Amino acid sequence: MTWLRALRETARSGLRVERTRLEPLVALRAAGGVAVVVGLALWLWSPAVAASSAFGAFAAGMATFQRSWRPRAVLALAAGAGLAVSTFLGYLAAAHVGLFVLLLAVWAFASGMAWALGPTTGLVASLTVAVMLVTVTLPTSMIGALQHAALVGLGAAVQAALIVIFPIRRWGAQRDALADAFAAEADYARRLRHDPVAPFDPVPLMTARSAAVVTARQARRRPEELHGSRVLAERIRPVLASLADPTVGAAAEGPERERAREVLAVAAAVLDSVAKAIRNGDQVRVTERADALLQADAPGADLTGAARRSATRLVSLLSAAVERAEGSGPSDAAGAAHLLRPSVGELLPTAVRTVRRQMRWHAPVLRHALRVSAVASTGYLVGTALPLGHGYWAPLASVMVMRPDFIQTYERGVGRFAGTLVGVALATAITQIAHPGTYTFAALAVVSVGLMYLLLRTGYVVAQVCVGAYVVFLLGMGGTQLEQTVRDRVLLTLLGGALAMAAYALFPSWETPRLRDRLAEWTEATAGYLAAVMEAHADPSRRRPGAVRGALLDLRAAGAAWDQAVTRADAEPVRHRGMSRSAVRDADAALSALGRVGLVMEAHQPATDAAPVPEAARFAAALRQATAVAAAGITARRAPEWKALHAELDAWPADPAGDRVVRRCAALLVDTLDELAEALRPRSTGQRHPAGG
Structure with missing residues (x-):
């Protein structure tokens, strides 16, 4: 692929907007955390402190929306701890440019290496670099550093407290993962009716397995319908393939093939019903046709040999899946023990080994860490040297768009610039028309961040529209001249994105x-x-x-x-x-x-x-x-x-x-x-x- 075509394709992907299921209550709760922090800071301190301290609640809220099976409150607290430490260190070094650039380079390198531990850890680490860049705009002192680090940590604690006080759809992510696995198998059964050797994407089953890893405490609290169902889903898949395969299953043509198609169609309907029941916590509702098959003494009628055995085994597994989804089957119906999550102490050696494996010159994560370190420090120096305000926006944009692979880096670079341009323009237009005061600015900022949380999964460009507006409203609350803000943020975001893209082109890690x-x-x-x-x-x-x-x-x-x-x-x-x-x-x-x-x-x-x-x-x-x-x-x-x-x-x-x-x-x-x-x-x-x- 040529560079021109690659740029065109990644630009198109970066601007894509997708339809997805929204979670308004979760978004409202996360936005409420930001509102609490901003309101307290305005009441007790000043608009400038409110604008900067809101980053803790904002970033902790972002962490809770990532794909992770750990409790959301734990994610918020872990993010808050990292943000507080980063804020404190940034404060201490901000008064000395050379020391700050050195700290920034080292911290950015460490955040880049964190991607070896997974995307959630990598994103939280990137947010700690972002908050370190933001702190350079604030007065520095030891007491001030401690106070602001505490405020950032408070924002995360507020998010965690709201999650505990107002739980929304407990075990929802685990339910969705397991339901997606059954739905994928239902689709597989339908495709096998027409293509006996149709492929199956195992990712939903892999995701369901990841979601099933729990702590000992979670294992005691997990809903009954989530016990054992995943292993049943694992066992159903090979039986479906065996029944449809013309080599060892039903004959390629004739009455046996028609009977196999009928069994597969009913299996698909049952699996869809199981998926829906697990997702919503309802009873399984199957059709009369499916119920007749599940109750049949000889479900493999008109089938012979291996095909008959497969049909009988399939019906047995489907019946067990229906019972488990209703929570009426025995807890060990699938013969599975809990997949227990290791403790932090047990995870640490594994994490160290994982990072060490990436400490090779051609390893993608090491190259990403070196790119982030170089771009963050260079972007800060260039942004500071330019006759523009808020020079930290350039390295901030770079750090937030950079990823270990080419596609995401370039997609996010385009999406961030386009979204920032639109968001800043919309926020500026609202400001020019309404002329809001301090508290109105704060309310508009909270609304913007709420929309960002709500639309986060629809596309990066949409989220950046909301983030662009959020930044403008926060700065307006602090008394910044918005005419300068619009120009500076657009130009520095463009500069940061260009630096990130150039860094990948000059020092790539091609797949x-x-x-x-x-x-x-x-x-x-x-x-x-x-x-x-x-x-x-x-x-x-x-x-x-x-x-x-x-x-x-x-x-x-x-x-x-x-x-x-x-x-x-x-x-x-x-x-x-x-x-x-x-x-x-x-x-x-x-x-x-x-x-x-x-x-x-x-x-x-x-x-x-x-x-x-x-x-x-x-x-x-x-x-x-x-x-x-x-x-x-x-x-x-x-x-x-x-x-x-x-x-x-x-x-x-x-x-x-x-x-x-x-x-x-x-x-x-x-x-x-x-x-x-x-x-x-x-x-x-x-x-x-x-x-x-």
Whole structure:
């Protein structure tokens, strides 16, 4: 992709506005926290103090809107602690430009490295840099630093207190995550009716698993309908795939296929009803047709063999899901223990290891941290040198738009400038027409921030319109001349966005060159999952369910990393470096098909007293060994070879007793691996293709 096209695409994405479900009560509560802080500061101190101290409540409110499964009050308090420390240090160093720039560079680097711990931690860390920049406009003294840090912390404490006093839709995020998982499976069942090998995006199931991680205290308070349902959703997915697959499930045509389509349609309706009940905390309402299937003695009528077993198992799982959604089933219906969240002490070593893994020159997070550090300090010096007021707005804009990847940095750069331009213009027009006083300015600022919270998920540009107006009203409350404010904020925001974009262009961390590494990791994870399922069939009496489950989680993580890499690389202005678009597409299809083979085998795992299949053990060992070699070859731009697997398959009896499903899946697996090899085989071509993802 050329730079011109990349800029055009990211600009279009940055200006996109999406329709999404709004949460007006949550937005009202967060805006109320800002109003309390501003009102107290106006009453006890001055408009200038009110304008600056409102940042704590504003930023803590922002933290509570991020995608995190921790309690919202905890997020607000954690953000407040970081903001207070940043404010205090900024105050102490603000009187000495050199010392402040050094502190800013170090603090910005640390905030950039915080992205290794996740987007929520990264955003909160970015907000601490922003509040440090804001403090340079205020008088400095030790007592003043402590007072203002306390005010910023107070804003976060107010947000946390409001969350505790006025709880809104408790466990709502967890309910939505679990409901989304069931809804995704309902959509999957509908698509399987028309495409028996339709792909499934595991992200909703991954999100539901993240949402199910709780503390011991949360586990005791969690609603009954959220206990065990996630594991049921996990078990339903492979059974759906097994029923629809024409290789081991229902026949491709004829009455058996029609019956399978009917069962899938009813399953989709039941899963939708379960999702709706979980989301709203209601009873499950199913149609008469679905109820008849759930109550049927022989739900697999007109089906034979593996397809009949899949239909029977599916109906059993659907019935259990309905009971769990209604809170009427046993708490261990899915046989699942709580996924307990580690304590802070247990998390600290993991966080340190995660950050250390990113301390490599080509690591995206390290490069992001270096960019943020350089741009924040440079932007501050340039903004201060310019004959404009509020020079800190330039580095502030840079820090808030910069992300570890190209797409988000450039999208947010465009969205911030456009949103600021519109927001400042609207706020200025309102001010010129209404000529508000101090308290009216404060009320308008609170309304603006409330709208920002309400519309936060509709698009970054919309949020920035509200933020632009919020800043103008706050400064107007403090007595700043708005004519100068409009010019300064627009120009300095443009400068900050330009610095952020230029920094990424000059010191990038492109995803395109790492595509083959991500593909090799996905290939190894897929083979590991297939081998684990094979080994479960090889010796059912010694089967370890945790081995298959762990391999599946590794597969999902590697697949998500690959999908993210493809999405990012597809928008990068980088020329072809090892994989064409067609190679990316074909390799993706082949590995997705391999994962589906594993799902089918998992759905037909034998009982512990079933006869062992020694051929499956030998095949699994050969698969692990061949994949280790193939993964190294993929990274080195060589097509993988699967001769050893062909030899193992040829040695397998053509029609063994008791393991026909495994034998068929092994044959399908080898054929699919051959398709992967063909997709990655070098092709002689006279032209250079743009990066394929």
